[in-house]
Structures are given as structure tokens and as C-alpha cells.
Amino acid sequence: MKNYTFLALQGPDGTTAELAPLTEAATNHSGRLSVLHLGPVPIMPYTMMTSPYGAPAIPEGWISQRREMAEMLAEKQSKTREYLKREGLTGEVSTICIEPAAFHDMVAVRAIFADVSVVLNSLRKDKTVFDNVVYGLLFEAPGPVILNTEADTKALAPENVFVAWNNSLPAIRAVRAALPLLKAAKEVTIACFDADSTQYADGESPGSDLATWLSHHGCKITVQEYNTGHHSVAEAMRARAHEQTANLIVMGAYGRSRWNERFFGGTTETMTQQQDFPILLNH
Missing domain, CATH: 3.40.50 (Rossmann fold)
Structure with a gap:
């Protein structure tokens, strides 16, 4: 930065x-x-x-x-x-x-x-x-936009970054925007929730291409796949980020219509309203 x-x-x-x-x-x-x-x-x-x-x-x-x-x-x-x-x-x-x-x-x-x-x-x-x-x-x-810097004193110089990855254009834009922070972090977790292994979604090895690219930049990467079970993606994301003691969550924003999310709920809408974790967003 x-x-x-x-x-x-x-x-x-x-x-x-x-x-x-x-x-x-x-x-x-x-x-x-x-x-x-x-x-x-x-x-x-x-x-x-x-x-x-x-x-x-x-x-x-x-x-x-x-x-x-x-x-x-x-x-x-x-x-x-x-x-x-x-x-x-x-x-x-x-x-x-x-x-x-x-x-x-x-x-x-x-x-x-x-x-x-x-x-x-x-x-x-x-x-x-x-x-x-x-x-x-x-x-x-x-x-990019960062919310909740007040929630963690290390939000703008995070040691542990949690990347919510779903192979979408907003997600890769968020990762690119966060690259200076990812390179300086001690640990970066690429988290794939309910990954779809088809070629039109996350691929056979979800997160592996991103991990290779970030590793080439010198980032220290761990890839994790999670099932949300009976929880929403936003609930699972917060729980897993807490387990990883993340200082910052990085995610793409509004992969679907913002009006759809605003009226019917969605991951981005929920994550922007929470105040527990600092979060970097990009659309």
C-alpha cells in the first residue's frame, strides 16, 4: 500500500x-x-x-x-x-x-x-x-471499499487474510485490489464454500489457480473447501474467518443484482451490515 x-x-x-x-x-x-x-x-x-x-x-x-x-x-x-x-x-x-x-x-x-x-x-x-x-x-x-476498520487494529496491515473465493469477476477484482495486503500478510486462506467442480464454475480443484497465481507473488497460501450445511454463506464465512483468526475478509461484492440482494437478502448485503470483521469489497 x-x-x-x-x-x-x-x-x-x-x-x-x-x-x-x-x-x-x-x-x-x-x-x-x-x-x-x-x-x-x-x-x-x-x-x-x-x-x-x-x-x-x-x-x-x-x-x-x-x-x-x-x-x-x-x-x-x-x-x-x-x-x-x-x-x-x-x-x-x-x-x-x-x-x-x-x-x-x-x-x-x-x-x-x-x-x-x-x-x-x-x-x-x-x-x-x-x-x-x-x-x-x-x-x-x-x-475497493473497506468496512469496519474499527473492528481490528490490524485491518489495514493484516497478518491473516481470509479470501472468500467463488471464481467470479467481482471476486478476482477484490483479490487484485487486495494484492498489496496479501503479499505482506503472514497467512492467506483461500476459502471456497459449497464449491462447484464443473468447468463452468469453480473447476476440478477450486481455488488452485488462484493459489498458484498468488504464490508466484510471494503470498503464503492455504486453500480450504467448506460446506455451509444448514447455514448461509455469510454465516459460514464469519464462522470460518473467526476460526482462522482473520484480521480482514476479502470478497467480491454483488455477484447478482443488488436489488435482488436488497429485497431478498444475500451474502454481500449481510456482510456489509455486519460489524464483527473488517472486510474489503470490490464489484
Whole structure:
């Protein structure tokens, strides 16, 4: 992760202490740390004037709410700039104060020139905001997303990495994005759940091609096949990652439609909502 630009996304209740793992990673690898403070405001209501040609009137209460949020974010921005200066780090500090549904596109634009985006748990207070931020980063931005860095102090310099492998394009993109971390780790477990040995799925030796490729990069690899039994893939993944004392889970995101997962559930949806393990995602 040498010379990486990290983008940290914080909610309005985020603190500089929450940035500590990122600060350490950026400092240790000659990186940059940019911070984006996000403040949701309610959907703008309006009432029409009685005249057929009247302009919409915005309620004063909404204007006050937005002003208060903007002032709070400006204060956070100032404190974060001072913090980065004290830590000797470079990077932009900016704010977005907008309706929750608009975060999807706005955060993606800010993440274009970041090597990795880290969504901090202060954004989880509002699920709609959190979901839109994660979706925007996964579907509209080019880099990987890391969640739950607060769950393990070694999340950004993991000694033990658990790779959830299913031979899909999102999975290999996630592995490629995580390659600097995998090369530095002491142990990498390639985990195949309910593997399909046909040539159109995982192949006769699930995970073996990935293991060969990563071994050539100097990674220390173990391949494991697991049956989920009566558990979901997400439940089995968390249980096995816990057994392996993993500091980070790497997985592809949304191998099927995100709307399908959102309404009917799925591995990605479950893993993004959990807070027990740091997780690196890529779509």
C-alpha cells in the first residue's frame, strides 16, 4: 500500500480518533489521507404558491436544519485539517451536505482518485445514508471499499487474510485490489464454500489457480473447501474467518443484482451490515 491515497468517509458524529488506523497506515506507507465528512439532511419539502405561476416555497424549518448540518460539518472539517497537519499528512478534507439518496453519485466522484475508500462506522447511524454511500463506491467508483476498520487494529496491515473465493469477476477484482495486503500478510486462506467442480464454475480443484497465481507473488497460501450445511454463506464465512483468526475478509461484492440482494437478502448485503470483521469489497 505504499504511496496509496486513502479516502475516509465519516458521518456527522465522526471523530479524529476514528481516523487513527488510517493515519497509521498512511504514515507507515508514505500515503495520503483525504477525509470526506457527510451530513444528511431531510428531503426538501416545498409548497406551491396560490398563484398558478407562483414559485415553490421552501419551509424555514428545512433551511434551518440544513444550515445547522452545514455548520457542524464545517467545524468537523476545520478540526480534521488541524489533525492531519499535526500528523504530518497531506490530503483533502471536504464536506457534502445533501439528501441521503444523492450520496450515491457524490461520493463516487470524490473516490475516483483514491486508491482505497474506507467507510467508517459513524455513517452507520443512518442506514439509508450508509447503503447509498457503499453502493455508490462499489458501482460508480473504480477502487475497493473497506468496512469496519474499527473492528481490528490490524485491518489495514493484516497478518491473516481470509479470501472468500467463488471464481467470479467481482471476486478476482477484490483479490487484485487486495494484492498489496496479501503479499505482506503472514497467512492467506483461500476459502471456497459449497464449491462447484464443473468447468463452468469453480473447476476440478477450486481455488488452485488462484493459489498458484498468488504464490508466484510471494503470498503464503492455504486453500480450504467448506460446506455451509444448514447455514448461509455469510454465516459460514464469519464462522470460518473467526476460526482462522482473520484480521480482514476479502470478497467480491454483488455477484447478482443488488436489488435482488436488497429485497431478498444475500451474502454481500449481510456482510456489509455486519460489524464483527473488517472486510474489503470490490464489484
